[in-house]
Amino acid sequence: MLPIKLILFDLDDTLLHFDDYWEFSVKEVFSHHFFTKEMNVNELFDVFEQVNQAMVEKLDSGQITLDEYRTARFIRSLEQVGRIADEELAFSFESLYQSMSQKNMKPDLRTKKLIAELGNHYQLGVLTNGSKEWQLAKLHAIELIDVIPPEYVFISGAIGHEKPSPQIYQHVLGATSLSPDQVLVVGDSWMNDIAGPISQGLNAIWLNRKNKQLPETPLPLAVITELEELRAILLPQRL
Numbered sequence: 001m002l003p004i005k006l007i008l009f010d011l012d013d014t015l016l017h018f019d020d021y022w023e024f025s026v027k028e029v030f031s032h033h034f035f036t037k038e039m040n041v042n043e044l045f046d047v048f049e050q051v052n053q054a055m056v057e058k059l060d061s062g063q064i065t066l067d068e069y070r071t072a073r074f075i076r077s078l079e080q081v082g083r084i085a086d087e088e089l090a091f092s093f094e095s096l097y098q099s100m101s102q103k104n105m106k107p108d109l110r111t112k113k114l115i116a117e118l119g120n121h122y123q124l125g126v127l128t129n130g131s132k133e134w135q136l137a138k139l140h141a142i143e144l145i146d147v148i149p150p151e152y153v154f155i156s157g158a159i160g161h162e163k164p165s166p167q168i169y170q171h172v173l174g175a176t177s178l179s180p181d182q183v184l185v186v187g188d189s190w191m192n193d194i195a196g197p198i199s200q201g202l203n204a205i206w207l208n209r210k211n212k213q214l215p216e217t218p219l220p221l222a223v224i225t226e227l228e229e230l231r232a233i234l235l236p237q238r239l
């Protein structure tokens with residue numbers, strides 16, 4: 001039997017999927033923001049999506065921070081359509097995006113059910129990069145805020161360290177008084193949710209929904225394509 005006591009879920013693209021609310025929300029913001037509302041929203045979205053993808057790769061490989069990612073994706077997209085935007089505009093876009101996209105995030109009933117079942121056997125928590133307010137708003141929107149105790153919600157913006165920096169995993173161990181082998185991280189980012197935790201002795205399961213290639217090392221406990229596969233791995237099997 002595994003010694004795992006605490007399962008820490010990543011939030012973005014693990015408990016809550018961008019694809020479910022992203023395109024609709026971004027277009028909605030472009031058509032409301034004073035700087036973009038006269039522009040062709042569909043064209044701008046296509047550019048934004050491409051730029052965003054390139055920036056996500058930089059973010060995932062640790063070349064830029066979350067704040068840099070958020071401002072750069074806006075400024076560079078506008079640049080590509082011949083408009084000059086500054087950081088202040090990028091922040092105003094981001095804050096409008098945050099307030100408007102929240103209502104497009106819906107709870108996933110299958111995830112809620114799985115979380116309830118896992119909660120009968122393990123302590124559950126969340127380990128996520130982002131600002132405290134925004135990440136809590138997302139947890140609220142997907143109706144998991146009352147399921148995960150606040151002391152097990154670990155948000156980089158509140159802690160002062162981002163995944164995959166070793167300090168954030170050490171912070172979790174200190175705050176929960178658990179040993180590394182008692183903690184399991186489940187998430188979609190190889191760097192943040194697999195390589196980072198394993199380097200500190202934690203367990204990790206990779207949610208690889210898009211079938212990305214698996215790096216050879218380090219080896220996670222398991223690779224899954226849907227969260228529901230956790231049932232077979234982590235719950236005692238009924239005979």
Ligand SMILES: [Mg+2]
Binds near residue numbers: 012014
């Ligand atoms: Mg993620």
